[in-house]
Amino acid sequence: MARVHRVISGFLVALAAVALGSSIASANEAEFDNYVVHYNVINTTFLSPEVARAYDVRRSSNRAMVNVSVMERGDNGLQAVSAEVTGSATNLNDQMRNLRFREIQDGDAIYFLSEVTVRSGETLEFAIDVAPAGSERVLPVRFSRDFFVD
Numbered sequence: 001m002a003r004v005h006r007v008i009s010g011f012l013v014a015l016a017a018v019a020l021g022s023s024i025a026s027a028n029e030a031e032f033d034n035y036v037v038h039y040n041v042i043n044t045t046f047l048s049p050e051v052a053r054a055y056d057v058r059r060s061s062n063r064a065m066v067n068v069s070v071m072e073r074g075d076n077g078l079q080a081v082s083a084e085v086t087g088s089a090t091n092l093n094d095q096m097r098n099l100r101f102r103e104i105q106d107g108d109a110i111y112f113l114s115e116v117t118v119r120s121g122e123t124l125e126f127a128i129d130v131a132p133a134g135s136e137r138v139l140p141v142r143f144s145r146d147f148f149v150d
Contacts, residue, residue, distance in 0.1 A: 032139045034073040035081075037130050041066050041145050044115065055104065057115060061149045066099060068112040068141075070132055080110040087128035087141075089116050099128070120149035 030037045044052065044063045052059045068085050071078040085101040099114040118124065123146050130139040 030139070030141045032137070035130075035132055035135075035137075035139055036071045036073070036078060037128075037139055037141050038069045038071070039067065039126075039128065039141055039143065041116075041126070043118070043147070043149070055113060057113070062118055064116050064118045064145075064147060066101075066114045066116060066126070066128075068101065068128060068130065069110060070112075070130055070139075072132065080108060082110055082133040083112070084131040084133075085112040085114075085128065087114070087126060089124040089126050091125075092123055097124075099126075118147040118149065120147065122147050 028038060028040050030039070041064050043061065044057055044059045044065050045061050047055075047057060047059060047065070049059065051057075057065055066087070066089075070081050070083045070085075072081045082103065085103075087099040087101070088096050089099060090096045097116050099116060101112040101114045104111040104113055116124070123144055125144045126142065128141040130141060131137070132139070
């Protein structure tokens with residue numbers, strides 16, 4: 001159990017490092033009144049084999065992982081909330097790939113992960129819709145990413 005906790009902690013640290021590194025280019029978050037949606041996309045080769053195994057993510061230079069988390073503002077600050085997350089990724093040739101998100105709960109943290117195939121030099125436009133649990137709102141998140149594969 002301690003090993004799994006170390007793997008999960010390592011995964012979270014890696015995601016935070018990637019998020020901080022890429023936040024220079026963009027904020028990687030969208031704010032909607034009392035909700036904040038954090039998002040990031042990384043090549044799966046950035047994950048260690050242990051972390052990829054723990055989260056059932058296939059490591060490959062032509063695969064990217066989309067990570068979304070939803071936070072709700074409350075009296076005690078921001079708290080992670082469950083949600084229904086759907087989306088797609090479309091390249092500049094209008095070829096669309098559906099994203100299938102799965103929910104990962106780790107203590108108080110909740111993440112939604114999906115994988116997508118990418119090609120070197122490809123730009124993908126992401127359209128993600130987040131429906132927080134207990135809310136009738138759908139929060140649209142739109143962003144693009146360029147991918148460079150070794």
